[in-house]
Amino acid sequence: MEAIVDLGALARARDGDSSAFDALVEARVGSMLRTAMAITGDEAEARDAVQDALVAAWRQLDSLREPGAFDAWLTRILVNRCRRGLRRRIRIRDREVPVEVVAEVAIAPGEPGTDVVERRALERAFDRLSVDERTLLVLHHFDGRPLASIAEVLGIPVGTAKSRLSAARRSLERALEREAAR
């Protein structure tokens, strides 16, 4: 979610110009959806999270102190919405990502290091992780964010982001071992 921030549009949006805000987020909603989908694994959950995040961002624009940090700020709101949505599943079970959907994803020949079976196992292992662990892995491996950017999004020191990312990787490895033992 790293589109160029139109600082002029952002300033107008902060002044209440809805068209300016619309233009700002329209370019980002696609990547927001993909990030949310990667974290939650559920399209309905991802849609809700992005929609909630957009509404929250509009209402909280005043709290954005660094206009240049708009993307990190928006991502932070999004991952928080994903986190809340997943926690809510404790009581309201939403639809899981059907295995068939994953299986239907075309695998290009020579795609690095995985096949459908391994990918399923890896995804099941990923689903075993906590929301925070998933978020870290998505921000790093999917969004391609460096540690400094992850730290900015999550509002934590860079060193903490690094250690948590390592811990998330270890958790994924353990979960994968558990999947293999099933």
Add this chain to the structure above:
Amino acid sequence: MTERPSDDAIRGMLEARAGGVGPDAERAVLAGARAAIGGTDSAGTSDVRFGLRPVTTTRPPSRAPLGLAAVAVAAVIAVAVFGTRPVAQPSATQAVVPSLGVAGASPSDRIVVAGSVRAEEFMHDLSAGRLDGKLAVIPGRVVVASGRCLAECTFVKIDGLPELWIAKGDRSTLDLEAAIGALTGIPVTVLRIEDAHAELVGWLAAGADDPLPANGLALVRDTVPAGGLVAVDGWLHPDGTDGVLTGISNWSPANRGGHDIGVYLDESYGTEPRYGTYLLRNQAPPSRLPGQASWHVVGTLDALTTVRVDQPRTDLAGPTIPAADVTAALKDGSLDGTVLAIDGELQTVIWDCPLDARPCLRFYVDGLPGIAVTWDGALQGSFGEAGGQVSVMEGRLLVTPHKGHLELLGRLDGALDQPVAVTDLDADEYRAGNRDPLGLLPVDGWLVAKGTMYCPMLRPGIGDPCSTGYSVLSPTAPDASGGLTSDTNEPVVIHRGAPGVGQLPIADPGPFLVREAVVRDACASSNGTTVAVDCGGGPILGWLLVARYDPATVRVVTFP
């Protein structure tokens, strides 16, 4: 794939996962957001734009009418305060019902199925629906917990799993309380999981450590209570609606031995003999005669159908203090402002009210006689009726000594050394989740308070003016000027005299103890920049911060 997953493999998996977004998703989400903000049409037409941005923030919509929800919660709180809330649970010091080969030293040694998962993994898999259709076997102390429903709603809770609300099935509340009251030791609870929810199957009365052999059933039939469960190994010879559980594979009516046990079962077991570990329920009536049992097969216990959960952690880190020392310290005030944990029962005792000499009830904790337990600074409970003691609350009670009394902070919901993050606090979600209104939740984060600290709890019939200040719990440290650095802050009000919370302005790191409360909190703004003074909107649920604590210094009161 048992080796370490490569970066490429993880990226490939995530890209495939993210690729499941439908083609119309972007447009639908934008249209939905525009409609939610207001002043737009929800059709998502290209010329629709966001409406005017509101000046003040708004709260998420309630899932129940606000007034009704507030009244309901206030009623629950009032009932709890005034001492008639029925709560029943077993003693933590009782022993397991004896069974063949049972009585392991630790519940964690119990073996029902191979392998086990941690409580956190169990909750994660449960919420994701991955355990649907399975049985779960969990050792741990159990309690009856009242939810917040307009009709009767009683749940079962397992100590150390605060997020797990177990439906009681078709049992009546009285039957449930009786069954729990009859449990001994650390019970082993069996749950059935459907649609990411748990329903109580029952408690293992025998075979919890090692399944009984089929011919052992005859030996325990008098010790397994009606409704009690037993895990049994053996050959099941079904014939459709009933069958025989035996130790031999070639059983037939012609060669039956002396240790066959007739069992009832449903048609799903077919007619082929199968060896396995079976979960049986004794459905004999409570008034049964000695030697009478009626065994029903309610499931199979194997790695495919059953998940075994390690006993959830409930231990408290930190030093202990004898009850006698607490009594002495109350006199000199040396413990004032600290947080004490008491595994015990809050009871009431008839007392002469100081004002009008009518009998009224006062709270005390069993084991600390003569020490009044206060609630929100008040000494007395409610007008009582003659008849003696009434248990009003049981569990891990957190109190703080204050001027010779013990001020009740609440009942611990969760683990003190595992505080939740501020970003995981969601009052609306908690309200929907039937949480214990007196449950204390440890929360990590920063307390930032600038304005008036105290906003009194709303009591029935009392309409206190709302303060104009606000306080928030923030996941990140405020900046040098006290400004908030996160957009995900939770408004809180601070309990009067909350231990460990200093004078204004406050910018202190936690962890803190909070509980859900009815507060007049219409004053708070979520972004911390605008304080809207509008208290006419009625009571609002929020968080009451009752103490700051150090997990390592909470003292556990021990009793001789």
